[in-house]
Amino acid sequence: MIEVHELTKRYGRTTAVNGLTFTVRPGHVTGFLGPNGAGKSTTLRMILGLNAPTSGTVTVGGQVFRDRPRGLRQVGALLDAHDVHGGRSAAAHLSALAHSNRIPAARVARVLEEVGLTAAARRRIGGFSLGMKQRLGIATALLGDPPVLLFDEPLNGLDPEGVLWVRGLFQRLAAEGRTVFVSSHLMSEMENTADHLVVIGRGELIADESLAAFSARGNRLSVTVRTPDAERLAPLLTAEGAAVRHEDERTLSVTGLPADRIGELAFQHRVLLQELATQAASLERAFMELTADRAEFLAGDPR
Numbered sequence: 001m002i003e004v005h006e007l008t009k010r011y012g013r014t015t016a017v018n019g020l021t022f023t024v025r026p027g028h029v030t031g032f033l034g035p036n037g038a039g040k041s042t043t044l045r046m047i048l049g050l051n052a053p054t055s056g057t058v059t060v061g062g063q064v065f066r067d068r069p070r071g072l073r074q075v076g077a078l079l080d081a082h083d084v085h086g087g088r089s090a091a092a093h094l095s096a097l098a099h100s101n102r103i104p105a106a107r108v109a110r111v112l113e114e115v116g117l118t119a120a121a122r123r124r125i126g127g128f129s130l131g132m133k134q135r136l137g138i139a140t141a142l143l144g145d146p147p148v149l150l151f152d153e154p155l156n157g158l159d160p161e162g163v164l165w166v167r168g169l170f171q172r173l174a175a176e177g178r179t180v181f182v183s184s185h186l187m188s189e190m191e192n193t194a195d196h197l198v199v200i201g202r203g204e205l206i207a208d209e210s211l212a213a214f215s216a217r218g219n220r221l222s223v224t225v226r227t228p229d230a231e232r233l234a235p236l237l238t239a240e241g242a243a244v245r246h247e248d249e250r251t252l253s254v255t256g257l258p259a260d261r262i263g264e265l266a267f268q269h270r271v272l273l274q275e276l277a278t279q280a281a282s283l284e285r286a287f288m289e290l291t292a293d294r295a296e297f298l299a300g301d302p303r
């Protein structure tokens with residue numbers, strides 16, 4: 001478990017993190033979301049003991065990480081995929097880390113295989129693409145087989161196949177009972193990756209809830225409903241408080257009611273549904289709306 005309590009970090013007059021309190025639990029993939037400059041990297045660095053908080057505390061498994069020996073066995077982290085010695089091979093890089101962390105050498109081949117870099121094990125890291133460096137960073141995080149894993153923007157630079165692979169890997173790690181904490185500034189990236197979200201803006205907590213609860217927030221999600229009985233269904237939905245727009249004679253765009261309630265109503269009134277889909281883009285919208293006034297750097301912002 002990662003426990004962040006009243007955590008604050010100031011750099012001169014900039015408050016990067018402001019009184020953050022949240023808990024990241026094992027057995028879940030928790031997304032750490034916020035616009036650029038929200039304070040995600042600063043928070044991750046404090047969790048790892050790389051930055052000292054101005055005030056507040058952060059513990060991993062009940063202890064301050066800095067005070068623990070054998071770091072990679074307790075917490076595996078990918079903070080910056082470029083932060084590796086380009087002159088070394090992937091295998092040499094991992095072997096050195098295994099040695100200094102007293103991790104069995106056999107883990108090196110194991111994690112290289114896990115991330116699909118076996119064939120590139122002897123190549124210089126300097127020649128790696130960003131996607132390959134991300135894979136190496138993930139291998140590094142996995143090296144000590146730790147119960148807690150932190151990843152800062154791990155999907156950057158990965159191709160679609162790589163993104164799918166990472167999602168599967170994170171879900172498996174969580175299913176094994178580990179704590180998986182993954183940052184991103186894009187809601188769309190977290191949609192199919194995380195099942196719980198911690199959302200911050202300008203260093204402050206905005207939401208700490210399940211992905212489902214987050215997406216149901218604000219009733220602003222729009223649900224597309226296709227039915228040959230649109231004329232009959234529309235007033236039923238309106239009577240429940242929904243706003244209904246007719247896209248065409250068979251398609252309704254519904255806001256203010258979740259898809260499962262729309263399905264129930266249709267079922268009760270024997271209305272045939274041919275499509276019932278929550279618009280993925282509306283999750284992104286919920287995120288934008290929640291974080292809009294807390295975005296550090298907005299497009300066109302004169303600062």
Ligand SMILES: Nc1ncnc2c1ncn2[C@@H]1O[C@H](COP(=O)(O)OP(=O)(O)OP(=O)(O)O)[C@@H](O)[C@H]1O
Nearest residue numbers: 011014016034035036037038039040041042043185
């Ligand atoms: N070493 C530092 N010195 C001064 N200011 C800093 C330092 N590190 C971060 N900041 C400031 O703290 C704020 C939070 O930055 P941080 O990198 O933690 O945000 P982030 O959410 O990770 O953003 P991004 O998505 O862009 O990576 C920003 O205003 C940033 O400029």
